[in-house]
Amino acid sequence: MLEVKGIQNGIVLDHIGAGKGIIVFNKLFANTEHSVVLLMNVSSKNIGKKDIIKIEGTRDVDLNVLGLIDAGITVNIIKDGKLSEKHNVVIPEVIEGVLECENPRCITNADIWATPTFKLVGKNGHLEYTCNYCEEITKYKL
Amino acid sequence: MKELRHLIEPEDFTLAELEEVVDHGLQMFENPQKYAEACKGKILASLFFEPSTRTKFSFDAAMLRLGGSLIGFADANTSSAKKGESLGDTIKVMGYYSDIVVMRHPKEGAPKLASHYSSVPIINGGDGGHQHPTQTLTDLITIKKHKGQIEGHTVAFCGDLKYGRTVHSLIRTLARFNTKKFILISPEELALPTSLKRQLEENFDLEIKEVRYIEEAIDEIDVLYMTRIQKERFFNEEDYLRLKNSYILDNEKIAPAKKDMIIMHPLPRVNEISPEVDTDNRAVYFEQSQLGVYVRMALICKLLEVGPYVRG
Numbered sequence: 526m527l528e529v530k531g532i533q534n535g536i537v538l539d540h541i542g543a544g545k546g547i548i549v550f551n552k553l554f555a556n557t558e559h560s561v562v563l564l565m566n567v568s569s570k571n572i573g574k575k576d577i578i579k580i581e582g583t584r585d586v587d588l589n590v591l592g593l594i595d596a597g598i599t600v601n602i603i604k605d606g607k608l609s610e611k612h613n614v615v616i617p618e619v620i621e622g623v624l625e626c627e628n629p630r631c632i633t634n635a636d637i638w639a640t641p642t643f644k645l646v647g648k649n650g651h652l653e654y655t656c657n658y659c660e661e662i663t664k665y666k667l
Numbered sequence: 668m669k670e671l672r673h674l675i676e677p678e679d680f681t682l683a684e685l686e687e688v689v690d691h692g693l694q695m696f697e698n699p700q701k702y703a704e705a706c707k708g709k710i711l712a713s714l715f716f717e718p719s720t721r722t723k724f725s726f727d728a729a730m731l732r733l734g735g736s737l738i739g740f741a742d743a744n745t746s747s748a749k750k751g752e753s754l755g756d757t758i759k760v761m762g763y764y765s766d767i768v769v770m771r772h773p774k775e776g777a778p779k780l781a782s783h784y785s786s787v788p789i790i791n792g793g794d795g796g797h798q799h800p801t802q803t804l805t806d807l808i809t810i811k812k813h814k815g816q817i818e819g820h821t822v823a824f825c826g827d828l829k830y831g832r833t834v835h836s837l838i839r840t841l842a843r844f845n846t847k848k849f850i851l852i853s854p855e856e857l858a859l860p861t862s863l864k865r866q867l868e869e870n871f872d873l874e875i876k877e878v879r880y881i882e883e884a885i886d887e888i889d890v891l892y893m894t895r896i897q898k899e900r901f902f903n904e905e906d907y908l909r910l911k912n913s914y915i916l917d918n919e920k921i922a923p924a925k926k927d928m929i930i931m932h933p934l935p936r937v938n939e940i941s942p943e944v945d946t947d948n949r950a951v952y953f954e955q956s957q958l959g960v961y962v963r964m965a966l967i968c969k970l971l972e973v974g975p976y977v978r979g
Contacts, residue, residue: 630795632774638755639780655862658776659797662862 537601538578546576589617618645628661673782673789677800677840689808692962705974706735712765713739716772722792729963755784762786788970796830803836805959823850826894828859833933842871850884851877886923893932917941
């Protein structure tokens with residue numbers, strides 16, 4: 526059994542669906558200067574197998590991105606080696622600056638002042654977001 | 668402090684506000700002299716990043732008929748956008764030069780972006796294939812003048828329902844005005860976008876009937892809205908050439924139609940309405956263009972709070 530020590534001050538992202546940990550890592554931590562461990566395919570009572578990410582030295586994490594990748598993720602904030610806060614991730618109703626609009630004619634693809642902003646309109650199969658500028662529907666794909 | 672209002676999409680106004688603008692537009696049509704100085708001392712900046720004839724000139728005419736003045740450009744190549752200036756910067760500066768801005772832009776959502784940076788009211792004069800709310804006002808005033816009321820008609824849209832922004836703005840607005848039945852006539856390639864259709868079906872109690880040819884539904888229609896198959900909306904010349912002649916209205920096709928049906932078109936027309944239809948008393952598309960000036964006059968007055976909208 527592989528063992529990884531606990532962290533003192535930082536974040537543990539738990540219950541990441543197996544295989545999605547690498548996506549979270551690439552989206553949020555690929556360029557971080559903090560110490561990070563990514564555990565893959567860890568046994569889980571609830572979901573069979575899961576991924577876990579531990580980051581030492583920061584408490585900043587974009588909950589919207591986590592919600593887009595896997596709404597089952599739990600975020601544990603660790604302070605002085607102890608659990609100080611626990612948050613459940615939710616599918617974001619509004620997202621800003623994470624997705625790009627799929628409409629090539631949209632102003633967000635042409636003007637740097639226009640931050641792509643979306644509103645959730647559907648959860649059937651794919652998460653569907655409508656662009657606040659051009660109203661086209663953009664599907665979030667992993 | 669004065670509340671800054673814009674018209675980016677028809678939903679920016681309540682139904683009561685839309686109808687009030689239409690009613691003031693009709694009054695201005697009847698008695699334009701009364702409003703000849705309503706905008707004296709005011710400047711309209713008309714920023715056309717994409718070519719336009721009717722919309723630009725109807726705004727120009729509207730402001731001049733209200734006694735106001737104009738600045739602007741009709742071609743993005745003559746503006747600083749050509750030098751790479753961002754829209755936000757252009758709009759901020761326009762707020763120092765003018766009292767109100769009308770803009771047309773090829774990128775969808777550009778007027779909304781502009782409204783975030785503007786210190787004066789922004790009017791969307793058309794953004795890509797997205798919205799064209801002042802054409803919607805023009806359409807509403809025409810329907811009200813000829814049919815007595817905006818609500819309750821069977822309205823058919825024919826031609827390019829996919830890229831036709833006038834259709835998108837109008838259909839959403841007529842749905843809000845409690846229209847019970849829409850008939851959509853188009854080739855499959857130019858059908859109404861699924862997202863818009865879904866939005867209509869989910870949010871309103873209405874029937875949508877889709878047919879391929881005008882003849883299948885002509886006798887049910889109260890308002891027939893024809894559109895042009897627009898070359899500039901296609902990425903591919905081949906698709907345009909194949910579809911442009913698909914839907915041409917002529918006297919034979921309208922023979923079974925109701926006697927009080929009206930035929931509308933946002934213009935310009937290419938060949939989708941045969942000139943022989945022009946003399947039919949159901950054809951109102953040229954008058955529609957004329958009414959567009961008066962409803963735009965009412966809109967400018969509303970956003971500037973002058974004329975019939977003056978406070979106190």
